Amino acid sequence: MGRSPCCDKSGLKKGPWTQEEDLKLTQYIQIHGPGNWRTLPKNSGLQRCGKSCRLRWTNYLRPDIKRGRFSFEEEETIIQLHKVLGNKWSAIAARLPGRTDNEIKNYWNTHIRKRLLRNGIDPVTHRPRHDLLDMTSILNSASSNLSNLLNIQSLVNPQVLRLATLLASSSSIQQNNEFFLNNHIAPMSQNPNQQIASVTFTPSSRLPSNQLWDEAHHMQKNNSQCFSENMVNLNDQTSQENLVPTCWTDDSIILPHYSDQFTSQASENSTFQLSNTENNNFNVDSIFPTPISSPTPLDSASIFINGSSSEDEIESYCRKHFKFEIPESFEFDDFM
DNA sequence: AAAGTCTGCAACCGCTTTCTT
DNA sequence: CAAGAAAGCGGTTGCAGACTT
Structure with a gap:
């Protein structure tokens, strides 16, 4: 034995x-x-x-270990992966060649976590902190209103698989600035079972330093307006929860991150809709207004795939709605 | 310059999962 | 199939060097 x-x-x-x-x-x-x-x-x-x-x-002597400071791209990749995977350091390390889980874990705890906290973002949920607000009332109102509005029941269903193929380091995004959203409109299914995927978008965080302040203020202003106009059934507190405040670092700015899940639905004519309610379609250009360049390129996006969808359906969906393809080397099972 | 404090990271600890017998 | 060790993993600690007072 x-x-x-x-x-x-x-x-x-x-x-x-x-x-x-x-x-x-x-x-x-x-x-x-x-x-x-x-x-x-x-x-x-x-x-x-x-x-x-x-x-x-594994942590020090292995010849393929990349030593030295983490690049901006690596840091952003870690944040995006952490958003989806949580403290699964080995899973995150598997997607960052040359970095070990221990190194990433240390870097998260000593740098990234602190930076997020400094910027008012909860490093666990990746959402704004509400330390000064009454959490009970927020949770109560948010859970009742949001779940109805966003078909959230399908998102919290354990069958929902998570897929984040569009990361900051993804060449498909970096090389293809066509990855942006225009005012494509398509009918949205009200039946959660027919919903193939929902998407989380993060607008570009890189802009020339002299334009950062104006851009940030402009976007924040427009975002607030956008939400107050469109999220008609949400009270102020939940609206606030959906808005991630602008964050500042020494040499760059992280523009408002939209961490909401906007539901979307495939359609025959390859158009695309973002919508948060049954009757209020989002004009994406108004969510990400761009005085500098139009339309705003996106740094990253996460796709939440309905668990009942097959791999073929997922791939077909991505090919149809985003101008990129899932790499052949990507393993769905490994990612989950 | 010395003492105290902070920071970053290598290494350890303990739990869980996988594998071997 | 069960028992128990190996391997894997995430959390925590301890210490050296940097920084502040």
């Missing part, structure tokens, strides 16, 4: 690794491969447990 213990933990070294130990581990793995961590310390002459060796190798 079972296997024998991996190692006798008494007398094994702990703490920081020396250069000599690193060299021993590296040389051993270069010759024999990572293989069996249980027997590795004994065979390589290291006074460490296998677990410690594995950690040292």
Whole structure:
């Protein structure tokens, strides 16, 4: 039954690794491969447990590890992935070549998390913080109004699968500025079961520094108007909850992020509708007004796919409504 | 310059999942 | 199929170096 213990933990070294130990581990793995961590310390002459060796190798010594500061693109990718995956550091690391889960986790806790908090965004929910508001009343009103308005019952259904194919680092977005939304109108299904997907959009965060303030103020002003005009059944508090405030960093600005799920529905003529209620269609250009360039390119978008949709349906949907295709290398099962 | 405080990150801990016997 | 170890993973800690007073 079972296997024998991996190692006798008494007398094994702990703490920081020396250069000599690193060299021993590296040389051993270069010759024999990572293989069996249980027997590795004994065979390589290291006074460490296998677990410690594995950690040292995967987090530090592995030759394909990219060291140094995270780029802006990497940081944005982490934020977008965290929005969808939460604290699944290994899943996030799998999508950032050369970065380890430990490194990403550390970077999140020491940099990104603090930055989001500083900017008034809850790093867990990625939504504005309401520390000073009465959370009970917000939750009560938001849950009743929003679920009705946004067909949210389909979104919170455990069958709903999550897919975020359009990330900040996605070449399909960066190379294709046609990824924006015009006033395409299509009928929207009122039956949640017929709903294939809902979409979350994030407008571009990169603008020349001298234009940032004007752009931000303009967008914030227009966003407020847009919501007050369109979200007719929402009270002020839930409207506020749907608006992510403008965030500032040293050299860039994060323009208002729309983290709402706008429902959408496929149609025969490849047009596209964003709508938050049965009767109030959004004019997307008015959501993302652009005095600088028109239309506003989007940095990222997340697609929430209905769990009953097949892979073919999803792919067909994306091809139809967005000017990109899901890469062949993308594995749906791995992503979930 | 010294002491205290803060920050970043490597490494560990403990829990869960996967695999082997 | 069950037991138990290995592997994987996320949370936490401890310490070195940077920064502030």
